[in-house]
């Protein structure tokens with residue numbers, strides 16, 4: 001199966017596990033990581049609204065806890081949008097573990113709609129060599 005199809009199915013599955021009782025806006029994300037594994041996430045909201053977080057954030061947390069550190073490709077799907085561009089905060093979070101050429105796939109309910117690179121999703125991003133990234 002193509003990576004885009006694997007991530008599509010994984011993102012769809014992740015979306016079914018969202019906790020979005022307030023927005024009623026389910027989102028799913030799936031990451032193919034450097035270790036060859038697929039890590040999934042959904043948005044998890046909270047009654048104290050600002051405490052909720054995005055699907056991409058959950059997937060990144062799953063990847064890091066799984067022991068991987070690099071995103072090879074990532075897919076995002078939202079039930080109520082033809083495609084769901086990751087929010088600004090998530091663009092920065094994805095960039096932390098991605099390269100400028102990392103592929104981001106935005107899916108609709110039927111499959112892939114739009115593919116772009118990290119650099120296209122977050123151009124002119126924060127960069128500095130004054131902080132040691134380890």
Ligand code: THU
Pocket residue numbers: 020023025026027042043044045052053054055056084085086087090
């Ligand atoms: N959401 C995501 O999960 N990812 C995004 O990139 C955009 C927004 C979630 C957050 C919230 O639970 C719901 O969608 C409505 O904003």
